[in-house]
């Protein structure tokens with residue numbers, strides 16, 4: 644399956660996906676990495692891995708729709724079958740999202756549906772939650788909504804700052820995103836009635852929840 648990864652910055656999740664795709668037998672290949680920001684550090688990570696990169700700078704477009712049309716054109720031209728948002732910090736138009744319905748996934752650094760949007764770790768600390776985490780889900784027009792594929796639970800510790808908590812959650816993201824992508828490229832995560840049904844047709848188990856650290 645040809646994958647297009649959308650980024651806006653650092654690209655640490657992109658790196659985890661590049662490593663996953665390099666595993667023997669992995670059924671997905673990253674065909675292109677597209678950034679809406681010319682200075683995104685993730686672009687260099689992709690180039691170093693020999694993956695074609697493209698900058699589509701949103702500042703060059705008069706409207707969200709014209710930016711999204713160019714993004715759609717580039718993805719189709721590359722033959723992309725699945726989009727992975729990896730720290731892509733731009734809202735996509737409803738039209739774009741509908742075109743890629745069930746063929747676009749996203750990672751968000753909270754246990755959705757809690758803490759959608761920005762400043763999630765600050766808000767988790769303010770709320771006093773004991774557990775937070777991250778979620779990989781199919782993308783829908785409403786921000787940070789859509790059928791959940793996989794989640795990881797991460798403890799909140801007494802002395803946490805938004806930064807220490809973000810670092811702990813990010814470590815979980817780097818494990819969860821490859822796991823969820825594997826389920827999708829193997830056709831083992833199907834959307835049925837806006838829930839994801841996992842199948843173990845290959846005879847293997849279907850891990851879609853992580854606990855970090857593991858309780859076992």
Ligand code: GAR
Pocket residue numbers: 652653654655656657685729730731732750751752760787813816
């Ligand atoms: C990650 O924590 C990702 O979950 C988050 O941005 C960060 C990107 O880091 N995404 C969102 O908040 C999307 N709503 P990275 O560029 O190092 O992968």
